[in-house]
Amino acid sequence: IVLRSFVEVGQVTYIFLGPYAGKLVTTVDVIDQNVALVGGPCTQVRRQPMPLKCMQLTDFILKFPHSAQQNYRADNxxxxxxxxxxxxxxxxxxxxxxxxxxxxxxx
Incomplete structure (x- = not known):
């Protein structure tokens, strides 16, 4: 699959394959060209690496530092x-x- 848009840190993505299908997650870090570290505390998705083939990128981007901890984001x-x-x-x-x-x- 050729991606036409770039994956950014903080980008909200929709999972359409796997056990978390139908849930929204946020990209925390890009591991390599095929895998991204994602997490979705509101949708009960733990922080884990996930292949980009399972995700559909959205236009929504959240602003937070690269590889930020959850406490850093929530406390501020x-x-x-x-x-x-x-x-x-x-x-x-x-x-x-x-x-x-x-x-x-x-x-």
Whole structure:
């Protein structure tokens, strides 16, 4: 199969063959001309190498660094900051005490 478009890091692809058929994944890294490292945490697809023959490329591209870790991408989003703020607001006095004791042990 001759590919007419280039595979980019962060490109959303549709899997049409194999056990994950019908799911969307994101290209994390290009291993070689036939295989790409993909992952789809929202569609329950673990990060794994997958042949390009099983994937159909889409026009959607997500912006994140080359070979980025999931924590790096998730911690820097607005949603993660909002969830952290809400979690802090829900803390009781005993939770604040545990955090204070934990910080004292670290320092």
């Amino acid at each position: 989003t607005k949603w993660a900051k909002i969830e952290a703020r809400e979690g802090k607001a829900k803390m009781a006095d005993f939770d604040h005490f545990k955090v204070m004791k934990n910080n004292q042990e670290c320092n």
